[in-house]
Amino acid sequence: MEKKITMTGQFLNDIFKDEADLFLIDQRKAEKEGLLEEDSGNKCKKVSIDGKSSRTMVSFMEEVYNKFLFPSFFGRNWSAFVDSYKETLWEDEDNFERYLLVFKNADELLLDASEEDVSALLESLEDIVEALADPESIMPMKIIFCQNGSTTSRVGKSILKEGRNSKQI
Amino acid sequence: MFKGKNKQSSMHGDGVFEVGNTERSVSQFVDNRPEAIAQRKLQEVANNSPQVSQLRALQAMANKAMKSSNTPIQRVKPGSKPEAQALTTGTVKKVKNVGDRHGGKHGGRELKQQLIAAGESADSVNALTFKEYDVNGYNGTGRDAERIVEASDGRIFYTGQHYAVGSFEEIT
Numbered sequence: 001m002e003k004k005i006t007m008t009g010q011f012l013n014d015i016f017k018d019e020a021d022l023f024l025i026d027q028r029k030a031e032k033e034g035l036l037e038e039d040s041g042n043k044c045k046k047v048s049i050d051g052k053s054s055r056t057m058v059s060f061m062e063e064v065y066n067k068f069l070f071p072s073f074f075g076r077n078w079s080a081f082v083d084s085y086k087e088t089l090w091e092d093e094d095n096f097e098r099y100l101l102v103f104k105n106a107d108e109l110l111l112d113a114s115e116e117d118v119s120a121l122l123e124s125l126e127d128i129v130e131a132l133a134d135p136e137s138i139m140p141m142k143i144i145f146c147q148n149g150s151t152t153s154r155v156g157k158s159i160l161k162e163g164r165n166s167k168q169i
Numbered sequence: 170m171f172k173g174k175n176k177q178s179s180m181h182g183d184g185v186f187e188v189g190n191t192e193r194s195v196s197q198f199v200d201n202r203p204e205a206i207a208q209r210k211l212q213e214v215a216n217n218s219p220q221v222s223q224l225r226a227l228q229a230m231a232n233k234a235m236k237s238s239n240t241p242i243q244r245v246k247p248g249s250k251p252e253a254q255a256l257t258t259g260t261v262k263k264v265k266n267v268g269d270r271h272g273g274k275h276g277g278r279e280l281k282q283q284l285i286a287a288g289e290s291a292d293s294v295n296a297l298t299f300k301e302y303d304v305n306g307y308n309g310t311g312r313d314a315e316r317i318v319e320a321s322d323g324r325i326f327y328t329g330q331h332y333a334v335g336s337f338e339e340i341t
Contacts, residue, residue, distance in 0.1 A: 071312070073313055073314035073331050074331065075314065075330060075331025075332050075333050077278075077279050077331075077332050077333060077334070078278050078279070079276060079277070079278055079279050079280075079301075079331075079332035080331045080332050080333075082276070083301070083316075083331070083332070087312070120278060123278075127276065
């Protein structure tokens with residue numbers, strides 16, 4: 001158990017030292033590193049969203065609405081997502097020094113959504129990461145997409161195709 | 170028996186019954202009992218006291234402030250010219266003083282969709298960048314679904330439905 005924590009700590013340190021914002025990782029490795037479990041130890045908040053519950057844009061919006069306790073006026077569109085998510089992150093900045101968003105089962109993430117929605121998700125995440133990379137920010141954010149096996153998820157393919165600031169582990 | 174509230178009987182202080190408007194009749198009733206006279210004098214003194222005068226002044230100020238802050242944003246469809254431009258400009262200025270809250274590199278996605286659907290050139294719309302502001306909540310009150318979005322071409326839009334496509338209206 002202690003070994004696992006140490007490994008995860010080192011793994012996290014490496015991720016936060018890396019210049020990439022988005023990481024594509026084998027889900028088994030992520031599990032081994034304890035990335036799939038939500039926790040908030042060592043001043044690092046780790047939150048996970050399940051791709052299985054987010055196959056469409058509508059179900060994704062519902063998932064994040066419930067996960068992040070967005071306000072009732074949440075508009076369930078991409079601008080509203082960026083707006084509301086930033087708000088929760090600014091609150092987290094009071095308590096954490098690092099923030100890790102993990103998409104588990106990323107193979108199914110937005111699998112039934114349009115290509116525009118996949119791009120919109122990545123652009124929205126990019127805006128959010130950039131906002132937290134602001135010099136005034138004290139809580140950098142990294143995003144991990146966990147894929148099953150050696151296949152590249154649909155989101156993963158878009159990340160690579162669109163040349164986003166990413167790294168495969 | 171009379172029907173209707175204006176046809177009821179009441180009695181004057183002199184003991185004479187009058188038939189007519191109840192409100193008017195009540196206002197004419199004079200209570201000459203010593204206790205009532207003393208009470209009226211006390212009330213008069215209280216009404217003229219500095220404390221009550223101060224409260225009246227404060228209430229007047231509060232009413233004025235409420236009227237000012239409740240001034241609605243003038244919303245118009247894109248292309249039209251509202252007459253109450255000064256009010257809108259003032260409100261937008263207040264909101265913008267707090268700074269761009271949510272405009273990222275990719276902000277304005279839903280507004281772009283709406284503008285293109287309305288017939289604007291996709292190339293010119295996609296070249297725009299946006300800054301986004303809370304309409305309410307900028308002064309410490311609770312946030313809600315109202316936002317102002319400022320496009321890089323100078324146009325300013327209002328949405329009351331948290332960026333929903335179709336909800337944006339241009340303001341000036």
